[in-house]
Amino acid sequence: MKSKTTSGAMLEAMREKPPLVHCITNYVAMNIAANVLLASGASPAMVHAAEEAGEFAGIASALTVNIGTLSTQWLDGMRAAAKAAASAGKPWVLDPVAHYATAFRRQAVADLLALKPTIIRGNASEIIALAxxxxxxxxxxxxxxxxQAEDxxxxxxxRQQAIVAVTGAVDFVTDGARAVRIKGGSVLMPQVTALGCSLTCLVGAFAATAPEDLFGATVAALAIFAVAGEDAALGAAGPGSFAWRFLDALAALDGEALDARARVSIA
Ligand SMILES: Nc1ncnc2c1ncn2[C@@H]1O[C@H](COP(=O)(O)OP(=O)(O)O)[C@@H](O)[C@H]1O
Ligand SMILES: Cc1ncsc1CCOP(=O)(O)O
Ligand SMILES: [Mg+2]
Structure with missing residues (x-):
């Protein structure tokens, strides 16, 4: 296997050995997120029941947790899975969807942060409020x-000893010491629901592929979204055709093209 020092090399490594990614995401995102992972080369499994989420986290190579359509039962599954992933030393990614909106979500996110996610991915409003x-x-x-969310x-x-990814027009990734910005994507992306949630699952997929370089893995996931977003926007008539073009664009990208076109700069 090639060394995984670039985003493109990580993409090729993922396609060579598709990682099983345990996604606890929301009802809105489940289908598109699974398709995003398949198009990128990973093997998604959407498993949220409290009765099995902890056990499943032991089988998968990485876990992603998203509170988009939360309930008490789902939260029990998230906690069990996060504990199992952390105790097995596997990466787990938190997506704190609209955590500022209600007391239930605020408490859920506080509980999940205490379980030490290795990576946190959110939009700017979510990251500002989380800090x-x-x-x-x-x-x-x-x-x-x-x-405005970079600081x-x-x-x-x-504070969390985690990698934090903020997405929007220009993405930002930091581990507290290092930081990069990633340009690209399309204004149509926030017009398609659950693309951010899907990206969180894809961060988990790259983290499963390159657990030795979680910062690089996070950047790789954001970079492939940025480049595929640009490709999908060419010829898209609006959010509907963008959505299916985006899946095709993810599947069409190879490692060499990703490395040649990713616009990543030190922040
Ligand atoms: N204005 C924009 N221009 C280009 N890309 C964007 C824009 N807004 C969001 N994106 C991209 O859309 C994807 C989802 O990010 P975002 O919309 O911030 O997440 P969320 O759906 O969780 O709010 C990311 O890849 C991000 O870079
Ligand atoms: C619309 C909606 N409602 C609850 S979760 C969800 C999906 C949010 O997806 P994203 O955070 O990727 O925009
Ligand atoms: Mg979101």
Missing amino acids: GGESRGQGVDSRDPVE SARRLAE
Whole structure:
């Protein structure tokens, strides 16, 4: 197997040996997220029941947890899975969808943060609020620019000892010490529901492929979304055709093209 030092090499390694990714995501995202992982080369499994989520996390190579359509039973499954992943030393990714909206979500996210996610991926409003700032988010949608979330992301990464990815027009990734920005994507992406949730699952897939370089894995997932988003926007008539073009664009990208076209810069 080639060394996994670039986003493209990680993509090729994932396709060579598709990782089993345990996704606890929401009802809205389940189908598109599974298709995004398949198009990228990973093997998704959407498993959320409290009775089996802990056991399943022991089988999978990485876990992703998303609170988009939360219930007490789902939360029990998330906690069991996060504990199992953490105790097995497997990476797990948290997507704190609209965590600022209700007391139930705020408490759920506090419980999950205590279980030490290795990576946190959210939009700018979610990351600002998670770091303790005033966010302007409305429901699941961000109303803050990523630039305004960069300091929050750095603080959150230091506090949680985690990698934090903030997405939007220009994405930002930090582990508290290092930071990069990733350009690309399309204005049509926030017009298609659950693309952010799908990206969180894809971060899990890259983390499963390159657990020795979780920062690089996070960047690789965001970079393939950025490049495939640009490709899908060419010729898309609107959000509907963008959505299926995006899956095709993910599947069509190879490692060499990803490395040649990813626009990643040190922040
Ligand atoms: N204005 C934009 N221009 C280009 N890409 C965008 C834009 N807004 C979001 N994206 C991309 O859409 C994907 C989902 O991010 P985002 O919309 O921030 O997440 P969420 O759906 O959780 O709110 C990411 O790949 C991000 O880079
Ligand atoms: C619309 C909606 N409602 C609850 S979860 C969800 C999907 C949110 O997806 P994303 O965070 O990727 O925009
Ligand atoms: Mg989201």
